[in-house]
Amino acid sequence: MQWSAFLDAVQERGEYASPAEAERSARVVLALLGAHLVGGVRSELAARLPEALALVLLNPLQAHEPLAPERFIRATAAWIEGATEKTATWDVSAVLSVVADLAGEDLMNRILFQLPPGYDLFFGRPQPG
Template sequence: MKHDTFIGNVQDRGDYASRGEAVSATRAVLTTFGERITEDEAENFASQLPPEIDRHLTEATHAQQFDAEEFRERVADAGEFGAVSDDSENATHAVVSVLVETVGTEEFQNVVSQLPKGEKYGDLLTTPAQ
């Protein structure tokens, strides 16, 4: 998938008024996801993404231990959404849906299944029905 298509899809799915908002959401979610997964997983995902955004996954400090609530907080901070709110979840769902479309459901779920079950990532890292 090309960069413009990826960002355009995030913009549509996140209902963002501008491409800039979609770019910010993409950066925030991919960076946070990159911080949570291992370096190998991040590099695998990044290899399937447009070069303009793959670095958000690979330049993170990987395999940090944090729960789903902190994931929301980090996305909110990185995306400059302010306080943890529906905005960070909206951004996460929009980016995850495009990420799944890009890398495939099975591959994405393989990574998510490795996250601790008690940390409630399931609801956050899913794609709601469109």
């Protein structure tokens, strides 16, 4: 996906006032997500992202332990100036729902397998049970 198309989709879903706001959210969320994904799953997802965002996904510090969804939201809020947990939840969902569309069902299943339970909702892909 092209840079502008990705940011347009994030901007629309997040109802951001500008592409800069969408980019800020995308960079933070993808950096945090990249810290939780490993191996082929991370590189396969990166290949579907615009190049600048693929680099963000591929070059994070590795997480010492997977963050539970609530902690992922708190971490996102901490990295976005002026964000609250409520706005960070919105940011995460806006970015990750676009990522889910790019990933497709097979890759999404493999991504969710690497993450703690509860992330499926962020991607807009609720899992049964």
